[in-house]
Amino acid sequence: MSHFLDRVETALRDPDLKTALGRATERLGSRRSVSLDSLPDSDAVRDMARRAKLGLLRDLAGNLETFEKNLIKNGVQVHWAEDGAAANRIMVDIAKSRGCKRAVKSKSMATEETHLNHDLLEAGLEVLETDLGEYIVQLAETTPSHIILPIIHMTKESIGKVMHEKIKVPYTSDPEKLAKIARAKLREAFLSADLGITGANFGVVDSGALVLVSNEGNARLVTTLPRVHVAVMGIEKLVPSLSDLDLMIKILARSATGQKITTYTSLVTGPRREGEADGCQEMHVILLDNGRSRILGGPLAEILGCIRCGACLNACPVYKNVGGHAYGDTYPGPIGSIVTPGLRGIKAWKELPDASSLCGACRDVCPVRLDIPRMLLELRKQAVDEASIPWALRIGLWGFGVAASRPWLYRAGAGLFRWASGLMAKSGWIRKLPGLAAGWTRSRDLKAPAPKSFQELWRQRPVRPAPAGKEAAPVR
Amino acid sequence: MRQAQIRAYLPESPHGLPARLAYPATVPAARRARFLEELKLLGVEAFVEEDDAGVRDRVKNLIAGKAILSWDPDQLPYGAGEALQGEAVSFGRDPREQQAQADIGLTGCEAALAETGSLAMVSGPGRPRTASLLPLTHIALIRQADLMQGMGEFFERYRQSAVLPYLVFITGPSRTADIELSLTLGVHGPGKLILILGP
Ligand code: SF4
Numbered sequence: 001m002s003h004f005l006d007r008v009e010t011a012l013r014d015p016d017l018k019t020a021l022g023r024a025t026e027r028l029g030s031r032r033s034v035s036l037d038s039l040p041d042s043d044a045v046r047d048m049a050r051r052a053k054l055g056l057l058r059d060l061a062g063n064l065e066t067f068e069k070n071l072i073k074n075g076v077q078v079h080w081a082e083d084g085a086a087a088n089r090i091m092v093d094i095a096k097s098r099g100c101k102r103a104v105k106s107k108s109m110a111t112e113e114t115h116l117n118h119d120l121l122e123a124g125l126e127v128l129e130t131d132l133g134e135y136i137v138q139l140a141e142t143t144p145s146h147i148i149l150p151i152i153h154m155t156k157e158s159i160g161k162v163m164h165e166k167i168k169v170p171y172t173s174d175p176e177k178l179a180k181i182a183r184a185k186l187r188e189a190f191l192s193a194d195l196g197i198t199g200a201n202f203g204v205v206d207s208g209a210l211v212l213v214s215n216e217g218n219a220r221l222v223t224t225l226p227r228v229h230v231a232v233m234g235i236e237k238l239v240p241s242l243s244d245l246d247l248m249i250k251i252l253a254r255s256a257t258g259q260k261i262t263t264y265t266s267l268v269t270g271p272r273r274e275g276e277a278d279g280c281q282e283m284h285v286i287l288l289d290n291g292r293s294r295i296l297g298g299p300l301a302e303i304l305g306c307i308r309c310g311a312c313l314n315a316c317p318v319y320k321n322v323g324g325h326a327y328g329d330t331y332p333g334p335i336g337s338i339v340t341p342g343l344r345g346i347k348a349w350k351e352l353p354d355a356s357s358l359c360g361a362c363r364d365v366c367p368v369r370l371d372i373p374r375m376l377l378e379l380r381k382q383a384v385d386e387a388s389i390p391w392a393l394r395i396g397l398w399g400f401g402v403a404a405s406r407p408w409l410y411r412a413g414a415g416l417f418r419w420a421s422g423l424m425a426k427s428g429w430i431r432k433l434p435g436l437a438a439g440w441t442r443s444r445d446l447k448a449p450a451p452k453s454f455q456e457l458w459r460q461r462p463v464r465p466a467p468a469g470k471e472a473a474p475v476r
Numbered sequence: 477m478r479q480a481q482i483r484a485y486l487p488e489s490p491h492g493l494p495a496r497l498a499y500p501a502t503v504p505a506a507r508r509a510r511f512l513e514e515l516k517l518l519g520v521e522a523f524v525e526e527d528d529a530g531v532r533d534r535v536k537n538l539i540a541g542k543a544i545l546s547w548d549p550d551q552l553p554y555g556a557g558e559a560l561q562g563e564a565v566s567f568g569r570d571p572r573e574q575q576a577q578a579d580i581g582l583t584g585c586e587a588a589l590a591e592t593g594s595l596a597m598v599s600g601p602g603r604p605r606t607a608s609l610l611p612l613t614h615i616a617l618i619r620q621a622d623l624m625q626g627m628g629e630f631f632e633r634y635r636q637s638a639v640l641p642y643l644v645f646i647t648g649p650s651r652t653a654d655i656e657l658s659l660t661l662g663v664h665g666p667g668k669l670i671l672i673l674g675p
Contacts, residue, residue: 024657054486074639132663133654149654156656175655179663186664191576207640217609217650217665224605225572242631242640249627257653260514261592261627264665265645272642275601277568279642301485 004351007326009443017153017323024152025314031258032311032365036251038260045250050368052244053305056205060296063205063238064287070208071285074270079286084114087232087288091116091197092123094284098228100125100195104186106212106219107131108199109147109308110232110288113330113343116197127197128189130218132182139166145324145332148256148310153323186218196226196280200233201308202248203285206241209269210285213252213262223268229280231268235287236296236304248307251367255309291343299378303338305368312362312372318355327352334362338375346382353379392436411455418449507590507623508673514593518648519661521670528554531617531674535559535582538615538670545578545611548602553584553617554674568604581607581614581666588618588671591626592647595671599642608646614666616646618673 011017036042056063068078081087087110095103103125105111117138120127129138133150137143140162144150151159156173164171169181198219202211210231212219223229239245253259272279295304313319313333324332328349329340337356341349353376362372403409424430425448433441440446502510515522525531531554544565549557560582566574586598595616599605608614624630627645634640650665661667 020656027657058486130664131654132652136654149657151654156658159655175658176660178655179652179660183663187576191572207634209640215650216652216663218663220605220609220644221664224609242634243628246626246628246631259647261594261645261647263647263649263651265594265647267640267643269640269642272599276599277601277604278606279599297485299485305486 004326004328004355005442007328008322008355011322011326012443016155016158018321020153020155021320021323024149025320028149028257028310028314032255032314035254035258035260036367039250039254042251045247046367046369049244049247049251049307050305052240052247053307053368054302056238056240057236057296057301057304060235060238060293063240064235067203067205067208067238068287070206071270072208074208075283076208076270077282077284079284081232081286081288081290083290084288087114087286087290088116088119090286091230091232092119092125094228094230095120095125095195096123098195098282100226100228102126102189102193103128103195103197104189104193104222104226105129105134105197106199106214106222107134107150108197108232109330110199110234111197112144113290114232114288116232125195128186128193130186130190130222131214132179132216135182135186136162139163143325143330146310146313147308147331147333147335153325190221190225193226194228196222196229198222198229198231200231200237200285201252202245203233203238204240204242204245204267205238207267207269209267211245212266212268213249213264214266215257215259215263217264220264220266223266223280224278227281228284229268229271229282230284230286232286232288235289235292252307252309255311255365255367295342300338300342300375302370303335303342303372303375305370306335306339307368308335309367311365311367315361315365317357317359317361322355327355334372334376338372338379341379341382346379346386350383350387353377353383396436414453418451418453421446421449422451424448502590502625504620504623507625508620511588511590511593511623511673514590515671518593518669520593520648521668522673523671524673525675527675531672532556532559534672535615535617539563539580539582542579543577544580544582545575545604545607546582547584547604547607551584551602552582553619556582556617568602568606572606575604575606576610578611579613581609581611583607583614584617584619585622586643587622587624587630589624589626589630589645592645594627594645594647596630597644597646605642605644608644609665612662612666613668613670614646615670615672618671620673620675623673 039045071078079090081090117127129135136159137150146152156175159178160171160173163169198212200210201213239248249261249265253262271281271283295301312335316334319333327336331339337352341352356376358373360373403413421430428448430446430448512522523534525534535556536559544563546560546565548567549560566578585595587596597608649661649667649669650663652660652663
């Protein structure tokens with residue numbers, strides 16, 4: 001896998017990405033704040049939602065058992081998967097033993113996490129993503145870059161090109177026409193599919209219901225038309241009861257897209273019942289751990305309360321500039337910086353917690369008030385404890401310590417740096433620093449230092465004449 | 477030990493919160509006004525009819541000459557099944573390919589929610605899900621008595637019941653904003669939603 005800084009560099013060089021991202025995150029951000037304000041008592045609702053979520057996590061094991069019992073009562077078959085490979089294996093087994101050939105999927109981050117599509121294709125099944133964004137992601141053979149808007153990084157022109165090349169339709173960049181083409185293509189697939197695959201936005205413990213929200217309606221088609229429905233759900237997605245679900249629904253769409261509620265909110269409660277004309281005939285739920293129980297026992301436990309609304313992505317100044325792919329795994333943005341090292345271990349993902357200015361915008365917008373900056377700091381600490389510090393950094397820090405405790409040395413050093421960097425600067429900016437300092441200017445420019453230092457200015461400040469009876473005071 | 481540790485990592489919320497949200501009692505007229513207002517924002521076409529015959533006439537007018545996928549006639553309120561006579565109609569028990577040809581889906585609903593302009597649809601015999609899903613236009617009939625304030629109030633109904641049916645809340649036409657955030661209607665579900673509010 002490529003290095004974090006390389007991915008950032010690629011992202012920053014892509015002018016399309018910058019335009020697309022800038023436009024979208026700006027509009028989503030402002031819609032969200034208007035919409036949360038439209039909720040009476042929004043502060044109380046957020047506090048209650050947080051309490052419901054964290055309270056549930058405190059006894060996750062017990063809640064999972066109750067949930068399983070209620071699923072079974074509803075006629076659902078339950079499977080437990082310790083990791084992604086196990087989940088995929090269970091899915092392939094179900095598909096094969098039921099003679100399924102063609103799967104339709106509605107958007108699911110959990111199955112992105114386990115790379116399910118790859119394993120299904122390998123097992124000889126046909127798999128089609130049906131969420132418009134995910135369908136285009138699949139055609140373009142890339143990965144989603146936002147948890148709500150998978151193709152936020154693409155322009156309509158590039159989408160038109162992908163559809164023209166991959167499914168041989170005449171080129172157009174008109175979003176409406178593109179959506180129509182996709183509707184027609186996918187409708188055929190829906191009518192012939194025998195396996196429907198979904199994730200779950202929530203699982204309601206006391207009624208054994210899976211909750212799926214979508215604006216397009218594909219989640220309804222996936223859970224209604226094929227004869228077998230399998231849902232993959234992270235074990236942290238539970239809410240205690242229907243009244244807690246009401247809280248979550250109130251804040252989820254408002255935070256995600258600025259709608260009061262998504263167009264379709266489905267409560268799926270098992271296969272079709274006696275006398276019903278449609279609905280699947282067989283339903284399975286795969287409960288996926290994949291590192292979550294490890295997170296629960298540590299200082300990042302709070303992140304399991306995340307309802308995946310995406311608001312923290314749209315608010316993050318780093319995400320707005322580098323986009324989702326720079327984060328290198330399923331979950332981008334501030335949550336990704338915590339979830340990815342949490343699920344996959346800090347060792348290979350040390351740079352992610354650094355991809356934040358710790359400005360706190362994510363914490364402010366989070367509808368369940370997760371303290372994201374606290375967790376980022378915790379991870380930075382873990383990363384430092386993990387890492388062996390390179391000799392150059394050690395000597396550098398030692399040198400700084402020596403200079404900083406000797407004012408004459410500090411002044412001399414600072415003067416020297418100002419003189420040298422003045423030579424390198426062009427119209428106030430330094431594009432490239434030499435030697436060890438080159439890393440600093442790799443993906444950003446450095447502002448040239450002011451011609452006079454603060455200390456010089458302070459010494460030269462004008463002195464106001466003193467009013468009678470008082471000493472002269474410096475101008476403030 | 478482990479439990480205590482988990483508690484430490486998941487700090488208690490501030491005290492003094494109500495155990496559940498109080499749902500304000502509203503009068504029918506206020507609910508109806510709010511509902512219609514939300515429908516306007518969602519781009520839903522709404523008709524308010526004074527009596528049963530008015531509803532039946534409205535339905536007749538809207539579906540004349542079209543291919544229809546309908547709930548069973550005895551499941552529709554206001555005797556609206558009558559309006560289906562002489563039209564090309566398919567039902568939930570017909571082959572899926574035939575259902576997929578319909579231009580219009582005709583349904584009732586379990587309840588409607590004023591706060592968000594939503595319909596609550598509950599699956600059951602004679603009430604196929606496909607009717608509100610496959611055709612490009614969905615027409616739903618709502619009885620005045622089924623208009624509630626919000627989802628919380630609706631859920632209260634199922635708090636004691638042993639099994640929850642498959643249910644879906646529908647709020648406006650199917651939409652997507654995946655391509656450069658530009659709004660497109662009818663991407664998988666109906667692109668047009670028409671509601672008829674009866675007495
Ligand atoms: S951390 Fe909070 S703001 Fe970010 S996606 Fe999760 S719930 Fe939304």
